[in-house]
Amino acid sequence: MSLSQELTELKTSAVARINSAADDVEALRVKLLGKKGELTALLKGMKDVAPEERKAVGAIGNDVRQTITSLLAAKKAAQDAEKLNEQLAAETIDVTLPGSTPTIGQPHVLQQIIDEIEQHFLGLGFKIIDDTVDSPEVETDEYNFERENLPKDHPARDMQDTFYITPEILLRTQTSPVQSRALEKHDFSKGPLKMIAPGKVYRRDTDDATHSHQFHQVEGMVVGENITMADLKGTLLSIMQELFGEKHQIRMRPSYFPFTEPSVEVDVSWNEVTPDMSPEDIEWIEVLGAGMTHPNVLRMDGIDPDKYSAFAFGLGPDRFAMLKYGVDDIRQFYLNDVRFLSQFERKGN
Numbered sequence: 001m002s003l004s005q006e007l008t009e010l011k012t013s014a015v016a017r018i019n020s021a022a023d024d025v026e027a028l029r030v031k032l033l034g035k036k037g038e039l040t041a042l043l044k045g046m047k048d049v050a051p052e053e054r055k056a057v058g059a060i061g062n063d064v065r066q067t068i069t070s071l072l073a074a075k076k077a078a079q080d081a082e083k084l085n086e087q088l089a090a091e092t093i094d095v096t097l098p099g100s101t102p103t104i105g106q107p108h109v110l111q112q113i114i115d116e117i118e119q120h121f122l123g124l125g126f127k128i129i130d131d132t133v134d135s136p137e138v139e140t141d142e143y144n145f146e147r148e149n150l151p152k153d154h155p156a157r158d159m160q161d162t163f164y165i166t167p168e169i170l171l172r173t174q175t176s177p178v179q180s181r182a183l184e185k186h187d188f189s190k191g192p193l194k195m196i197a198p199g200k201v202y203r204r205d206t207d208d209a210t211h212s213h214q215f216h217q218v219e220g221m222v223v224g225e226n227i228t229m230a231d232l233k234g235t236l237l238s239i240m241q242e243l244f245g246e247k248h249q250i251r252m253r254p255s256y257f258p259f260t261e262p263s264v265e266v267d268v269s270w271n272e273v274t275p276d277m278s279p280e281d282i283e284w285i286e287v288l289g290a291g292m293t294h295p296n297v298l299r300m301d302g303i304d305p306d307k308y309s310a311f312a313f314g315l316g317p318d319r320f321a322m323l324k325y326g327v328d329d330i331r332q333f334y335l336n337d338v339r340f341l342s343q344f345e346r347k348g349n
Contacts, residue, residue, distance in 0.1 A: 003045050004053075004060050010038055011064045018071045025076045032068050039065060109325070109344035110216060110333055113243070113317040114198050117218050120242045124235070126194040126220070134185075135178045135199050141168045143177035148259040149296045156258045161204035171202035175219035176259060179293075179312065183223065183301040188308070192224025198317070209329040216317045221293070223303065223310035229262070232290055232311035240268045240287070243320055247272035251284060260291025260312060268323075285323060288315055 014032055021028055032038055039061070049057050107115065118128055129135050141152075150157055163171040178197035186193045197219040205211045222231065233252060240250050252264040267284035290313035295305035303310075318330055325344060327333070332340055 003042065003049055004057050006042055006045075007039075007057070007060045007064050010042060011067055014038075014064075014068045015071060018068070018075050021075060023079065025072055025079060029072050032072075033065065039068070106342075106344075106346050108333075109321050109341060110317050112344065112346050113321050113324070114216065114218065116243060117239065117315060117317065118196070118198065120239055121196045121220070124194070124238070126196050129178050129182055129195055129197045130199060134181045135175070135197050137172055137200060137202070138165065139170060139172040139177050141170060143180055144170060144172050144174070147180040147297065147300050148174075148176050149294050149300075150258050154258065163202050163204060172199075173203050174201055174314065175199050175217045176312070176314070178219055179221045179297075180301050182221070183298075183303060186223075188224075192222060192227070194222050196220045207331060209331065212318070212330050212334070214334075215330075218315040218317060219312070220315065221310060221312045223293070223298070223308055225308060227292075227309040227311055229292060229311070232292070232313065235311075236266055236288070236290060236313060239315070240266075243324060244268060245272065247274065249273045249282070252290075255289060255291075257289055257291055259294050259297050260289075261294045263289065263291035266290055266313075270323075287319060287323065288313060290314070 010032075017032075018025075018028065030037060034040065043061050046054060046057065046061075106112075122128065144162075145154075145157060146152070162173050165171070175197045178199070179195075182193060182195050182197075199217065199219075200214055201217050202214050205213050207213060220235070222235070233250070237250050241248055249269045251267050253267065255263045255265040257263040265286055266288045268287045270283040270285050271281075273282055290311065293310035293312050298305045298308065298310060318333060321327065321333065321344075322330060
């Protein structure tokens with residue numbers, strides 16, 4: 001059989017195979033036209049064709065190649081169109097079905113507590129300091145400790161296990177440094193300083209159900225003339241009742257903090273207090289520390305303690321959230337479990 005006849009038979013066979021191909025057109029193309037394909041193998045026989053016949057045989061070979069190429073392209077296009085139609089049919093949207101309501105996110109429960117605290121103190125005329133310039137998380141030893149009446153040899157430094165970056169730079173252990181930065185900029189000719197400073201703080205604590213190496217604080221301070229412990233108690237009672245309810249009360253117990261004198265621990269009643277309730281029936285839980293700002297702290301910040309007095313307090317949003325919602329493991333707030341966090345829907349949502 002001559003090469004011309006073999007090429008013609010291959011063309012007839014290829015047309016039939018392509019037309020009947022159900023899938024995998026690419027594999028059929030390689031089998032027919034690839035480097036080791038059937039057409040390539042036949043055309044290797046051109047060397048044995050008489051010189052006067054090579055032009056005619058070559059034309060037949062080109063015709064076979066073009067025919068197979070065109071048919072393969074048409075077959076692949078038809079198969080692609082069929083697959084697309086099947087996909088479109090499967091993905092058809094029934095516009096008569098009722099729409100689904102998208103899930104709307106909400107602020108984290110700790111942010112909700114912080115927002116409540118901020119809104120309350122804004123209503124009392126306080127300003128909020130939470131920018132990175134006046135409330136940096138990477139702080140100097142001077143502002144974090146020394147300006148808070150804690151010189152380098154002070155034993156109370158052991159109360160706060162600190163992340164040091166260098167001997168003089170650290171991750172702040174409290175939001176108290178914001179007080180000093182605020183006092184440096186405040187103009188007392190325009191009135192007293194009333195501020196709160198929410199933010200994250202860091203301590204070398206072992207994480208467990210009630211401790212975390214990172215947690216939140218809201219520092220508060222009022223500096224002016226004739227500021228008294230009564231002002232402090234009224235301020236703290238107002239925020240506790242805002243968070244826990246108007247029938248809850250607070251009590252203040254003597255304590256020690258290097259940056260306040262006198263210092264107090266503040267408890268809030270776990271149960272609601274009524275006029276006919278005896279003191280023995282009230283359940284108290286410690287929630288924060290506070291006190292009258294130490295004269296040394298005011299003096300180091302350039303404030304005359306003989307003319308001005310001040311009180312300061314530190315609120316713990318993480319602990320407040322645990323108490324308010326009965327959460328017994330602080331780590332739950334940081335695990336990003338949507339099932340847990342979605343329970344705490346913001347008021348008004």
